[in-house]
Amino acid sequence: MRRHKRRWGVAVLGTALLTLGGIIPANASTEPAPGTNRLGLPPSATPAAAEQQKKMKSSAAAAGPGIPQSGKTPEAGPRWEKSGDKWQVRAAEVTLRNTVTDPDKDTADLTFDVWTVDAAGKPKAHVDTTNANSYGTPVSAYVASGSKASVTIDYGFLKPGWTYAFRTSAYDGAHYEREWSPWATFTVAPYVTFPQKPETTSTIDPKAQEIQTVNRTEPGAAVPLPLAPARKDEPSPCGKPDAEGNKLCWEFKKPEKDSKSSLAPPALPGRQYDLLPWCQDQADNGVYMTRTDACMRDLGEGTLIFVDTDPKKPALGIATFDFEQRIKAYPTKSESGSDFAEFDQQMIVIPKFIDPKLQIVRLKWEIGSSCKSCVTTQPVWKDEYGQTDADLWFTPAPTDMGHPVYGTSQTRWTGTGKETIDLSWKVTATVDAGGNPATADFGGTGIDSVRELAPRCDDYNKGVAPGCVLPYFKLKWTVDTNKYPAAGGYYWLMQERMKDHAGAQRWDSLLSYLGPDTMVKNAQGKTWTSDDSRYQICGKKWNPHKVPAAVGSTDCDEYAMASTHQSGGFPKSLNKVTDGSECGAVYTDVVSGNFGLLSDVGQDPYTLNYSEKCGRGSISSDQNRNAFKGFPAPAWRMLDGDEFFVDTPGFNHCARGIVTCDWKKIS
Numbered sequence: 029m030r031r032h033k034r035r036w037g038v039a040v041l042g043t044a045l046l047t048l049g050g051i052i053p054a055n056a057s058t059e060p061a062p063g064t065n066r067l068g069l070p071p072s073a074t075p076a077a078a079e080q081q082k083k084m085k086s087s088a089a090a091a092g093p094g095i096p097q098s099g100k101t102p103e104a105g106p107r108w109e110k111s112g113d114k115w116q117v118r119a120a121e122v123t124l125r126n127t128v129t130d131p132d133k134d135t136a137d138l139t140f141d142v143w144t145v146d147a148a149g150k151p152k153a154h155v156d157t158t159n160a161n162s163y164g165t166p167v168s169a170y171v172a173s174g175s176k177a178s179v180t181i182d183y184g185f186l187k188p189g190w191t192y193a194f195r196t197s198a199y200d201g202a203h204y205e206r207e208w209s210p211w212a213t214f215t216v217a218p219y220v221t222f223p224q225k226p227e228t229t230s231t232i233d234p235k236a237q238e239i240q241t242v243n244r245t246e247p248g249a250a251v252p253l254p255l256a257p258a259r260k261d262e263p264s265p266c267g268k269p270d271a272e273g274n275k276l277c278w279e280f281k282k283p284e285k286d287s288k289s290s291l292a293p294p295a296l297p298g299r300q301y302d303l304l305p306w307c308q309d310q311a312d313n314g315v316y317m318t319r320t321d322a323c324m325r326d327l328g329e330g331t332l333i334f335v336d337t338d339p340k341k342p343a344l345g346i347a348t349f350d351f352e353q354r355i356k357a358y359p360t361k362s363e364s365g366s367d368f369a370e371f372d373q374q375m376i377v378i379p380k381f382i383d384p385k386l387q388i389v390r391l392k393w394e395i396g397s398s399c400k401s402c403v404t405t406q407p408v409w410k411d412e413y414g415q416t417d418a419d420l421w422f423t424p425a426p427t428d429m430g431h432p433v434y435g436t437s438q439t440r441w442t443g444t445g446k447e448t449i450d451l452s453w454k455v456t457a458t459v460d461a462g463g464n465p466a467t468a469d470f471g472g473t474g475i476d477s478v479r480e481l482a483p484r485c486d487d488y489n490k491g492v493a494p495g496c497v498l499p500y501f502k503l504k505w506t507v508d509t510n511k512y513p514a515a516g517g518y519y520w521l522m523q524e525r526m527k528d529h530a531g532a533q534r535w536d537s538l539l540s541y542l543g544p545d546t547m548v549k550n551a552q553g554k555t556w557t558s559d560d561s562r563y564q565i566c567g568k569k570w571n572p573h574k575v576p577a578a579v580g581s582t583d584c585d586e587y588a589m590a591s592t593h594q595s596g597g598f599p600k601s602l603n604k605v606t607d608g609s610e611c612g613a614v615y616t617d618v619v620s621g622n623f624g625l626l627s628d629v630g631q632d633p634y635t636l637n638y639s640e641k642c643g644r645g646s647i648s649s650d651q652n653r654n655a656f657k658g659f660p661a662p663a664w665r666m667l668d669g670d671e672f673f674v675d676t677p678g679f680n681h682c683a684r685g686i687v688t689c690d691w692k693k694i695s
Contacts, residue, residue: 067151071197072204076163077139096136096198096205099127104194104214106627106635109686115214116686118635119627120188120617122216125178126196126209128171135170136200138177141208143193149213151193157185183574189620191215218624219521219614219636220679222513222691224578226651230510232677232694235661237504239316245478248453248471267464273337274344276463281329296376298412301434303354303374319501319664320363322355322481327470332457334386345385345461347422351470352376353453357483357496359663369441369485369494373451375407378432382424387460390421393435396452396472401443407435441496446486446545446667448479448499488544489662497665502538502672507655509678513691514616514648515585515655517625520679520689522587522643525612525636528603530588531674540593541660543668548599556599562590564597565644568607572646573615573628582616583652584608587643593669596642603641612636615646624688
């Protein structure tokens with residue numbers, strides 16, 4: 029950086045000193061000897077304004093006798109935000125401004141004097157912030173009295189992460205302000221900071237998922253299915269009366285949601301025969317799922333009642349059972365062992381009491397399916413000892429009570445493309461004591477608009493055999509912020525600043541995957557891909573900010589990702605923009621021994637203002653290319669519209685606001 033030698037000259041006139049701003053008392057020290065600290069000197073001791081205006085061959089209108097004045101509250105930006113009494117500037121190209129007034133209504137300019145600060149925040153040493161004059165103090169253009177005058181300091185003069193103080197002085201072409209304005213302090217504050225050398229090893233698993241709790245929209249058992257009109261004074265549903273006028277009816281107790289029900293203990297006998305052994309470790313009152321598993325831990329307590337035609341007479345006999353259900357989908361051949369797409373269903377029945385008067389109770393599990401290309405086997409029942417039976421029946425023996433029986437049915441999908449399969453379940457009961465069958469509805473996989481438990485099978489992923497998943501499950505990609513802190517910090521920042529918080533789990537804002545089965549086409553009539561979206565954001569009007577050599581190679585990293593419907597480049601996105609110049613822009617810079625992200629005001633003069641539709645960041649090439657390496661996992665079988673979150677654990681501790689978010693290592 030070229031430095032101009034400062035020239036200090038003294039002109040003595042009688043008992044007064046003549047300055048460019050007029051006459052001031054002779055005892056005012058105006059121009060110190062070279063090297064002297066000018067902290068306590070008046071503005072006229074730094075006549076940068078006259079020097080610069082002379083160089084620019086510009087001048088104000090003829091000035092009146094009044095002395096111009098700076099405002100009392102200098103400001104620094106962008107974003108013109110304060111933390112306490114300190115301005116938080118989000119760019120290395122700092123803009124300073126203050127109001128200037130002139131009693132004669134003359135136009136005037138402002139000189140901006142920038143200093144470093146000591147540990148107490150007091151001015152310490154002057155900092156040259158321009159090469160336009162020999163004093164290193166930038167001077168604004170002339171502005172009307174009462175207006176704000178401003179200067180923008182070029183990149184390289186101020187250091188990201190440092191705190192500075194500044195003051196202003198006014199000049200109307202003839203008179204200098206007698207006193208400097210009050211000091212204001214600012215920090216060149218990056219949005220986020222992270223280490224220059226990322227971790228080489230990490231405990232973060234980007235593909236790790238957590239069990240989710242869901243609400244059933246088609247519960248069934250809580251709303252019994254009447255097979256025949258029931259009297260108001262008898263339970264429902266009921267079978268038709270037998271020859272003697274007796275009826276067999278189901279009565280259900282809804283699953284308890286606020287406390288543990290009387291269902292089987294956490295570890296059922298025969299746990300090894302449970303399709304989902306982990307399900308038994310969950311609370312008795314919920315429905316839980318993963319990308320491949322659905323655990324209906326408690327379908328309710330069903331009581332089978334054999335009633336007389338005379339409603340005043342007591343029941344002829346009762347039997348009580350607990351019911352649980354499972355669904356397990358197999359996404360790849362390594363899970364199913366088959367070249368076909370498969371999923372299994374399981375009903376678990378636990379007898380609690382059977383009245384000897386009923387003799388033998390027989391239950392039949394009936395599975396309904398919307399599948400057009402499926403083969404489903406009849407359930408095979410297995411007790412805790414591994415003994416199997418094609419039929420399910422119970423005796424009143426007390427020793428059988430509390431012992432579960434596991435019924436499993438396998439479905440094989442042989443279709444092409446993709447198919448989401450609606451399932452439904454019923455249990456029909458008969459007793460040897462009499463009566464006609466009574467059927468209870470256990471609901472299905474969800475109403476049409478939700479389908480929370482419905483399996484989906486497809487053969488789109490040509491790298492693996494056909495498979496099935498439960499697409500309602502909300503996936504999460506966890507960015508390894510130990511290894512890729514620049515990318516993770518950028519994603520966290522954009523999630524906070526974008527209007528829709530795309531991908532942020534804390535805002536419950538899901539991203540939608542742009543899958544191979546999308547119906548959207550590009551201009552050539554081909555399937556729209558992430559490359560098309562990326563070109564719209566990073567391939568047009570991309571002029572990256574200069575970065576220090578220590579940062580290394582950088583790429584244009586877009587957010588939301590080009591592989592989503594939320595990308596600003598996707599034609600049907602709610603965030604659609606004409607090109608990337610409409611996105612919020614940040615770049616990587618050195619920040620006090622670390623790296624940090626600051627606004628690229630050359631591409632985004634408004635900085636991140638919480639209404640961004642997209643982001644465009646100049647991010648480490650290695651981190652940009654590896655932060656999503658392996659996404660999506662083949663076992664997820666993601667197709668168009670599948671929803672997911674993006675997690676950034678090394679930055680999740682930060683609160684939304686104007687304070688810099690510092691990276692945290694995840695152990």
